[in-house]
Amino acid sequence: MQTVGRTRTHFLIRAWTAFVVLAIYLPIACGALAGLSKGRYFAFPIRIFSTEWWGKTWDSFEIHVLVQNSVLIALIVTVLSVLFAFFGALAFARYPWKGRRAFQRLLLLPIFFPQPVLGLALLLWFNALGISPTWKTAVVAHLVWIVPVVTLVIAIQVFSFDPVLEEAASDLGASRLFTLRTVTLPILWPGIWSGALFAFLLSWGNFPLSLYTAGADSTIPKWLYSKMVAGYTPMVPALGTMSTLTAAALLLGGGLVRFLLRRRAELRAREG
Amino acid sequence: MSSVAASALSDSSAVSKTPRPVLQLVDVRKVFDGFAAVDGISLDIEEGEFVTIVGPSGSGKTTLLRMLAGLESPSEGYITLRGELINDVPSNRRPTCLVFQSLALFPHMTVGDNIEFPLRVRKMAPEERRKRALELMAKVRLPEDYYSKNVMLCSGGEKQRVALARAFAYDPDVLFFDEPLSALDYKLKKLLEKELKDLHRESGKTFVYITHSLEEAMVMSDRIGVMRAGKVVQIGTPEQIYSTPADRFVAEFFGEVNVVPIRRADGGWLRRDGKPVAVAPDVSIDGDEASVVIRPEYMRFVTEEAGADNTLTGTIFNEYSLGSRLQYQVRSRTGRTFLIEVPRAAAWKGNGEVTIGWDAGNAIVVGG
Structure with a gap:
């Protein structure tokens, strides 16, 4: 009776897992396959397979510029938003001050603001200030939306940080800077890392804000969209697949580096 | 401005004594939003002394300690360390170290890294740091292989030892403790109390300890200060505090006691029930109201053979075994409850009504 029940539970768990994996990866697989089609149009089943579009995508100057733009924007946004968010999170999660709650709420508001409207509003502002939109204005637009998100992510870590540790460090003779470097930052690293990851991904994949505020400069999502709307080529799925594979490679690489670092630390500890 | 005050302070012969105190507090006050957490404390702490400040929660003892450690600065008054005013000297520039109630060990570091932290601040070379850390670990009885252990995987007692070793690594003149054993x-508490006392003796450093536990204070301290509502009500040796409490609060704070309110009448003292009370001849109380404080072990059963200076009758309604001793709760006719503690051999055999009593010489009379 019980084993039958357990077998059934196991079966259901496996079936569900398989379904989820399928639901997530089937579309990606379809995209990947579409990029490998020789035909010009998006159609299944694929008649003839070819790496032609992959090659074209890889060699395209236009795509190079796109990737450069997207990477540059995402990197700058990541660095700046982590910097702003770190101090912002410290400010509201760590120190009591008047208006702290209001600050917390105000900070959350842009997240709920529809992005196309936010993008349009920012574009109007840039025009009013006489700034012509380029990828630099897109960075500003991304920051408006991403800093609050990253602040929240880092704040979660800051909330669990015990300020007594800083007092203890000071009591043991450490300066503020030394304490920040050896106590506060190392303990908050996990939060800062996840914040950075969020910032990069949100910027990398952002379409509505870039659409309005990047002006003539294009980013990968912007280009993908424009090609979908008019002038589809299999370079669209090819580029999509490439970026997915790059992300997977980065994740695997990061995991490997962490694994190696941990092993080195363990070895050193054992020797020591 | 403050340095002028400091030199005026150290010049004043009224406060200087020999040996000169390590720490001196003069009328120290700390006010938070109009509430005086510490309300005018003056205190001298001598070199190498083990002073414990006891008091219930909210009595201001932690605030006092935080001011001594430099984590708060006093609103009024002076704190001097070896004659130098340190009111506004930040904690990282004071030769003092606080062992926090939560211990505040750095969770991302190993035991060794925790202990070496103050040495790293001083830029000591890594090999030298390691050597010193291992010495300190031996001193606080931590096994050597704990050096590279994750500090969060240590047990409560081990963490305690790490915190102690870390504080000693800083090599402070004065060590502060904020109820670290609570x-x-x-x-384990009993064991660590003894070890702490030993460490104090071996190191010769000045210890200032804070606790709400009378027992802890009695075991370890050279002197005990009792705090209440931001003030030090009494300071003295454990013996002085125990045998001659300054008032009813101190007496009651130091364990279970029987309190009998009395009032002055015709040169003598009367109980509430109108019976006269015999008090020791050396008792001198200013007001007309006072309390007789009798510890349970000084109460005894009164029989025809063995009388007492003061007696009262009541009924036993509870009996507790304390191991070698027995404790009884006796309810008097006026409805008050008395505690009486006797050796097991002197257990009460009878039933119902009992007469209990105490001798004037064994009771303490305090004002109020």
Whole structure:
């Protein structure tokens, strides 16, 4: 009776897992396959397979510029938003001050603001200030939306940080800077890392804000969209697949580096 | 401005004594939002002394300690360390170290890294740091292989030892302790109390300890200060505090006691029930109201053979075994409850009504 029940539970768990994996990866697989089609149009089943579009995508100057733009924007946004968010999170999660709650709420508001409207509003502002939109204005637009998100992510870590540790460090003779470097930052690293990851991904994949505020400069999502709307080529799925594979490679690489670092630390500890 | 005050302070012969105190507090006050957490404390702490400040929660003892450690600055008054005013000297520039109630060990570091932290601040070379850390670990009885252990995987007692070793690594003139033993179980607490006392003796450093536990204070201290509502009500040796409490609060704070309110009448003293009370001849109380404080072990059963200076009758309604001793709760006719503690051999055999009493010489009379 019980084993039958357990077998059934196991079966259901496996079936569900398989379904989820399928639901997530089937579309990606379809995209990947579409990029490998020789035909010009998006159609299944694929008649003839070819790496032609992959090659074209890889060699395209236009795509190079796109990737450069997207990477540059995402990197700058990541660095700046982590910097702003770190101090912002410290400010509201760590120190009591008047208006702290209001600050917390105000900070959350842009997240709920529809992005196309936010993008349009920012574009109007840039025009009013006489700034012509380029990828630099897109960075500003991304920051408006991403800093609050990253602040929240880092704040979660800051909330669990015990300020007594800083007092203890000071009591043991450490300066503020030394304490920040050896106590506060190392303990908050996990939060800062996840914040950075969020910032990069949100910027990398952002379409509505870039659409309005990047002006003539294009980013990968912007280009993908424009090609979908008019002038589809299999370079669209090819580029999509490439970026997915790059992300997977980065994740695997990061995991490997962490694994190696941990092993080195363990070895050193054992020797020591 | 403050340095002028400091030199005026150290010049004043009224406060200087020999040996000169390590720490001196003069009328120290700390006010938070109009509430005086510490309300005018003056205190001298001598070199190498083990002073414990006891008091119930909210009495201001932690605030006092935080001011001494430099984590708060006083609103009024002076704190001097070896004659130098340190009111506004930040904690990282004071030769003092605080062992926090939560211990505040750095969770991302190993035991060794925790202990070496103050040495790293001083830029000591790594090999030298390691050597010193291992010495300190031996001193606080931590096994050597704990050096590279994750500090969060240590037990409560081990963490305690790490915190102690870390404080000693800083090599402070004065060590402060904010109830570091309060989270431990009884047996371990007893053990660590003794070890702390030993460490104090060996190191010759000045210890200032804070606790709400009378027992802890009695075991370890050279002197005990009792705090209440931001003030030090009494300071003295454990013996002085125990045998001659300054008032009813101190007496009651130091364990279970029987309190009998009395009032002055015709040169003598009367109980509430109108019976005269015999008090020791050396008792001198200013007001007309006072309390007689009798510890349970000084109460006894009164029989025809063995009388007492003061007696009262009541009924036993509870009996507790304390191991070698027995404790009884006796309810008097006026409805008050008395505690009486006797050796097991002197257990009460009878039933119902009992007469209990105490001798004037064994009771303490305090004002109020």
